Amino acid sequence: MPLQSTETTIIGGGVVGLSVALGLLQTGQQVTVLDGADSDLRASQGNFGLVWLQGKGSNYPAYARWTSEAVSDWADFADLLTDLSDIDVHLEQPGGYEVFTEQSEFDEFLVELENQGKTLGKNLDAEILTGAAMRHRFPELGSKVVGATFCSRDGHVNPLKLLRALRIAVTRLGGQIISNATITNITPTPSGGFSLIDRSGQTFGAEQIVLCAGLGAMALAPQLGFRTRVRAQRGELLITEKIGSPLPFLSSTIRQVDEGGIQIGGTKADAGLDDGDTLEFTARLAQHAVEVFPQLEKTRILRSWGALRIMSDDGYPVYAQSSDHPGAFLVTCHSGITLAPNHAGPLAKWIANTSDAPNLEAFDESRFPFLQTV
Amino acid sequence: MKVVSRFYRLSDAGTRTVTLTVDGTPITAQERDSLAAALLAHSAKASRRTTRLDTPRTAYCMMGVCFDCLVEVDGHANVQACMTQVREGMVVRLQSGLPEMRGRND
Numbered sequence: 001m002p003l004q005s006t007e008t009t010i011i012g013g014g015v016v017g018l019s020v021a022l023g024l025l026q027t028g029q030q031v032t033v034l035d036g037a038d039s040d041l042r043a044s045q046g047n048f049g050l051v052w053l054q055g056k057g058s059n060y061p062a063y064a065r066w067t068s069e070a071v072s073d074w075a076d077f078a079d080l081l082t083d084l085s086d087i088d089v090h091l092e093q094p095g096g097y098e099v100f101t102e103q104s105e106f107d108e109f110l111v112e113l114e115n116q117g118k119t120l121g122k123n124l125d126a127e128i129l130t131g132a133a134m135r136h137r138f139p140e141l142g143s144k145v146v147g148a149t150f151c152s153r154d155g156h157v158n159p160l161k162l163l164r165a166l167r168i169a170v171t172r173l174g175g176q177i178i179s180n181a182t183i184t185n186i187t188p189t190p191s192g193g194f195s196l197i198d199r200s201g202q203t204f205g206a207e208q209i210v211l212c213a214g215l216g217a218m219a220l221a222p223q224l225g226f227r228t229r230v231r232a233q234r235g236e237l238l239i240t241e242k243i244g245s246p247l248p249f250l251s252s253t254i255r256q257v258d259e260g261g262i263q264i265g266g267t268k269a270d271a272g273l274d275d276g277d278t279l280e281f282t283a284r285l286a287q288h289a290v291e292v293f294p295q296l297e298k299t300r301i302l303r304s305w306g307a308l309r310i311m312s313d314d315g316y317p318v319y320a321q322s323s324d325h326p327g328a329f330l331v332t333c334h335s336g337i338t339l340a341p342n343h344a345g346p347l348a349k350w351i352a353n354t355s356d357a358p359n360l361e362a363f364d365e366s367r368f369p370f371l372q373t374v
Numbered sequence: 375m376k377v378v379s380r381f382y383r384l385s386d387a388g389t390r391t392v393t394l395t396v397d398g399t400p401i402t403a404q405e406r407d408s409l410a411a412a413l414l415a416h417s418a419k420a421s422r423r424t425t426r427l428d429t430p431r432t433a434y435c436m437m438g439v440c441f442d443c444l445v446e447v448d449g450h451a452n453v454q455a456c457m458t459q460v461r462e463g464m465v466v467r468l469q470s471g472l473p474e475m476r477g478r479n480d
Contacts, residue, residue: 242425242452242472244471259425297476299475
């Protein structure tokens with residue numbers, strides 16, 4: 001008779017929660033995903049879809065390596081998702097550019113890239129180009145571009161198809177996804193395990209829990225004794241009409257999605273939990289796009305929106321097990337698309353404590369000071 | 375085969391008519407019609423084919439949301455017919471596939 005497998009409940013049905021769910025299912029665990037309401041803040045439905053390495057972890061070598069690993073594993077991960085869900089997530093890794101129209105920002109980024117290169121060596125595979133060199137390579141580029149960097153390993157994916165593929169894959173592997181279950185209270189039970197209550201008062205029992213609730217961790221992480229605090233950082237985005245002409249290259253702020261529309265993004269602002277969009281930032285995005293690609297001038301913008309990134313105090317991921325309540329894990333990061341293969345792979349093995357689990361100490365929350373809750 | 379429109383006009387005697395062309399064929403519309411209404415009144419045929427799967431579409435929401443009524447108007451692609459009023463002499467082309475980038479402002 002087989003041993004009873006561990007039952008894990010994942011709080012949060014976004015890209016991060018579903019990636020972890022997929023990984024835990026593959027280790028043989030039984031998994032339930034408690035997903036929130038449509039109106040909850042959902043980074044998974046508003047993000048830019050980059051699978052991006054350059055610039056990541058310039059002052060945090062473990063994060064640079066972790067991201068490099070994810071970027072390497074993405075192609076296999078995309079194939080796995082297609083096998084499991086019959087959905088093509090449209091992964092492309094043609095290499096990508098960071099394009100600058102401000103000399104000071106370019107100079108700052110070159111320092112970051114150099115630091116990242118010290119960790120990754122030739123695995124970074126980056127190139128630095130002056131504005132003139134860029135215009136030589138791409139004659140259609142705008143005159144305001146002062147410089148750019150290229151990393152051959154950067155790419156992008158359709159993030160909404162990724163979310164859908166993950167939901168289908170998790171369900172087909174036997175995971176249960178419960179919608180409209182926005183958890184508000186988590187209580188450890190005396191016999192071990194946890195009792196969860198959602199906004200409507202419904203209760204769920206759980207043996208082991210993984211908190212993947214994005215900004216929901218603001219309220220839930222302290223209930224489990226975690227010291228990690230997350231905050232929102234708003235990004236605003238634009239999407240244009242669909243066009244057939246391909247953009248000459250992929251960049252971190254301007255990319256053409258597989259359906260033909262051009263997505264423009266990359267703003268950062270502290271706006272609390274307001275995920276609206278503003279004329280100030282959307283106008284700035286449109287201007288940036290036209291400065292880089294003047295030929296976009298007549299392309300029409302169809303929609304603009306805001307979405308909230310989930311930032312820890314130092315901006316790096318947190319993978320932690322509660323010391324007060326063993327069996328409770330916290331997973332939070334702002335690059336859930338790029339890191340998805342790691343979350344479904346090594347992170348899930350770490351949570352399941354398999355024999356080949358990696359050492360993820362670098363991402364523990366012990367790097368943060370403990371703050372008394374007031 | 376002629377595809378007959380299933381839309382009919384409420385009586386609105388006295389409204390002036392305008393003439394526009396759709397893929398070169400002249401059609402008449404009433405002066406305050408949206409282009410989408412004029413196309414629907416003229417024919418029940420699809421007014422565009424989708425860019426990915428090449429399936430037929432025509433105006434659906436009539437209020438600027440669904441983008442299923444996109445047509446080319448006077449040389450400009452991806453125009454929402456439901457948000458555009460007809461004009462005398464308007465040149466309309468039905469779209470198939472993705473349009474090219476428009477280029478820079480002159």
